[in-house]
Amino acid sequence: MGKSETRTETARVARTPKKASATPSRPARRPAAAKAETPYHHGALREALLEAAERVLERDGLSGLTLRAVAREAGVSHAAPTHHFGDLTGLLSELAAVGFRQFNAAMASSCDAATTPLARALARPKAYVAYAQAHPGMYGIMFRTERLDYSRPSLNEAAEASFAGLANAIGMMRQEQISGDALTLNQGAAIARAWSMVHGFTMLLLDGRLEDILGRLPEGTTPERLFETMLMAPVTGKLPGP
Amino acid sequence: MGKSETRTETARVARTPKKASATPSRPARRPAAAKAETPYHHGALREALLEAAERVLERDGLSGLTLRAVAREAGVSHAAPTHHFGDLTGLLSELAAVGFRQFNAAMASSCDAATTPLARALARPKAYVAYAQAHPGMYGIMFRTERLDYSRPSLNEAAEASFAGLANAIGMMRQEQISGDALTLNQGAAIARAWSMVHGFTMLLLDGRLEDILGRLPEGTTPERLFETMLMAPVTGKLPGP
DNA sequence: ATTTCATCTTTACGATGTAAAGATAGGGAA
DNA sequence: TTCCCTATCTTTACATCGTAAAGATGAAAT
Numbered sequence: 001m002g003k004s005e006t007r008t009e010t011a012r013v014a015r016t017p018k019k020a021s022a023t024p025s026r027p028a029r030r031p032a033a034a035k036a037e038t039p040y041h042h043g044a045l046r047e048a049l050l051e052a053a054e055r056v057l058e059r060d061g062l063s064g065l066t067l068r069a070v071a072r073e074a075g076v077s078h079a080a081p082t083h084h085f086g087d088l089t090g091l092l093s094e095l096a097a098v099g100f101r102q103f104n105a106a107m108a109s110s111c112d113a114a115t116t117p118l119a120r121a122l123a124r125p126k127a128y129v130a131y132a133q134a135h136p137g138m139y140g141i142m143f144r145t146e147r148l149d150y151s152r153p154s155l156n157e158a159a160e161a162s163f164a165g166l167a168n169a170i171g172m173m174r175q176e177q178i179s180g181d182a183l184t185l186n187q188g189a190a191i192a193r194a195w196s197m198v199h200g201f202t203m204l205l206l207d208g209r210l211e212d213i214l215g216r217l218p219e220g221t222t223p224e225r226l227f228e229t230m231l232m233a234p235v236t237g238k239l240p241g242p
Numbered sequence: 243m244g245k246s247e248t249r250t251e252t253a254r255v256a257r258t259p260k261k262a263s264a265t266p267s268r269p270a271r272r273p274a275a276a277k278a279e280t281p282y283h284h285g286a287l288r289e290a291l292l293e294a295a296e297r298v299l300e301r302d303g304l305s306g307l308t309l310r311a312v313a314r315e316a317g318v319s320h321a322a323p324t325h326h327f328g329d330l331t332g333l334l335s336e337l338a339a340v341g342f343r344q345f346n347a348a349m350a351s352s353c354d355a356a357t358t359p360l361a362r363a364l365a366r367p368k369a370y371v372a373y374a375q376a377h378p379g380m381y382g383i384m385f386r387t388e389r390l391d392y393s394r395p396s397l398n399e400a401a402e403a404s405f406a407g408l409a410n411a412i413g414m415m416r417q418e419q420i421s422g423d424a425l426t427l428n429q430g431a432a433i434a435r436a437w438s439m440v441h442g443f444t445m446l447l448l449d450g451r452l453e454d455i456l457g458r459l460p461e462g463t464t465p466e467r468l469f470e471t472m473l474m475a476p477v478t479g480k481l482p483g484p
Numbered sequence: 485a486t487t488t489c490a491t492c493t494t495t496a497c498g499a500t501g502t503a504a505a506g507a508t509a510g511g512g513a514a
Numbered sequence: 515t516t517c518c519c520t521a522t523c524t525t526t527a528c529a530t531c532g533t534a535a536a537g538a539t540g541a542a543a544t
Contacts, residue, residue, distance in 0.1 A: 214430075
């Protein structure tokens with residue numbers, strides 16, 4: 001008995017002398033100058049766990065992002081995250097929310113530096129792909145994971161903001177007002193089209209499924225160049241109108 | 243000791259009397275009329291496992307598709323799949339290959355029934371989305387899973403065929419010849435564009451991320467209608483050419 | 485008939501998610 | 515002040531999973 005969970009949870013950081021019954025040599029309060037490094041007992045564990053999760057994600061990829069790994073990275077017991085996120089779904093959802101906020105910020109700031117109308121139109125899509133390339137793990141959490149709980153306010157809000165930004169951008173490009181509650185079929189199609197194109201391209205690119213195409217293009221064509229061309233080219237060839 | 247793997251592998255089917263040392267009452271050969279139902283020892287376990295995997299996938303979704311669940315479904319021991327697929331990656335990869343073949347077949351047969359040029363142009367994309375909607379689990383295995391081994395010939399071949407079909411369709415639509423080894427930037431962009439659009443739309447649709455748009459469209463607009471509109475509409479609004 | 489070997493089963497182990505019970509301290513009530 | 519309450523964190527436990535390794539089994543070759 002008592003064989004499971006054999007001491008393999010490596011590298012626990014020392015926090016308290018463990019079962020300090022005899023020799024109460026513990027500093028009685030707190031070192032006071034504990035630079036919020038390891039927030040002893042209370043403190044900002046929630047945020048620390050989210051940061052740890054981001055670190056684990058970047059280091060070990062999506063498959064390495066487990067509850068226990070995050071707890072390990074944060075230096076707490078493996079069950080500590082449960083209290084803050086309830087569930088793996090909970091942690092992933094909150095992390096996805098963080099991702100969406102980063103994402104929205106990147107998209108928003110991308111438009112500022114644009115001068116020409118063309119640059120303005122391309123800024124957002126390019127920022128979209130750029131974010132995904134810079135944070136493939138995060139993008140995976142946001143768009144590849146099945147296990148997300150969109151009923152969580154933080155995630156719902158952040159994702160909603162992301163969608164609103166997209167819809168707005170399309171509306172501006174078409175020089176129309178996108179009223180919040182209703183869409184014409186053409187408006188909806190324009191939004192779906194833009195989103196599908198950008199999202200689809202990003203996924204295919206991250207999954208390496210465009211290598212086949214890229215390898216056959218003129219020497220040294222970058223994914224960005226392909227993406228730009230793809231966005232700008234009108235629908236050539238035969239797709240006869242009604 | 244010997245505590246792990248306690249008898250919880252429920253519902254094993256009875257195959258042999260288990261350790262028949264005393265009382266060799268076993269039918270000595272085989273009932274002869276064993277309708278290939280459970281191919282006793284030898285037989286087509288590989289195929290049976292793939293079929294079982296497909297069943298499990300449809301019943302329990304992607305997260306329910308485990309090596310042990312598949313073995314259970316096929317009525318063999320949990321380690322049996324290892325010998326045929328080596329790995330979970332192996333099983334998923336072979337299953338993905340099956341999916342790609344189904345997918346290719348669906349795409350190919352979709353063009354046959356088309357009469358008008360417009361119908362012909364829309365047949366493939368619609369078949370693409372239709373397949374994904376009919377087999378969301380399979381589509382997930384093919385396009386959502388990170389754990390696929392494209393060095394496996396069967397998968398590589400099937401996926402390659404899928405890509406070739408797409409490229410060909412685009413080529414025909416542009417009334418050009420797509421030479422196998424080289425592409426112009428515009429050709430590549432056309433292919434990437436079509437694939438991104440279709441794949442992106444499918445993922446967003448399966449993930450329920452288009453509900454937001456669909457809910458704001460005119461009463462009773464179906465995803466298919468939105469998809470069609472999205473495919474046919476030219477690039478409206480301002481994307482100024484050079 | 486005996487041997488060989490691919491196939492399948494047992495057994496075992498480390499890892500994971502999750503539940504439940506025990507420890508610990510921060511903060512208000514007496 | 516002192517004492518208890520409660521949120522927070524740790525231990526312990528367990529079912530499940532992937533995977534490795536060794537044992538059984540029977541079909542085919544010798």
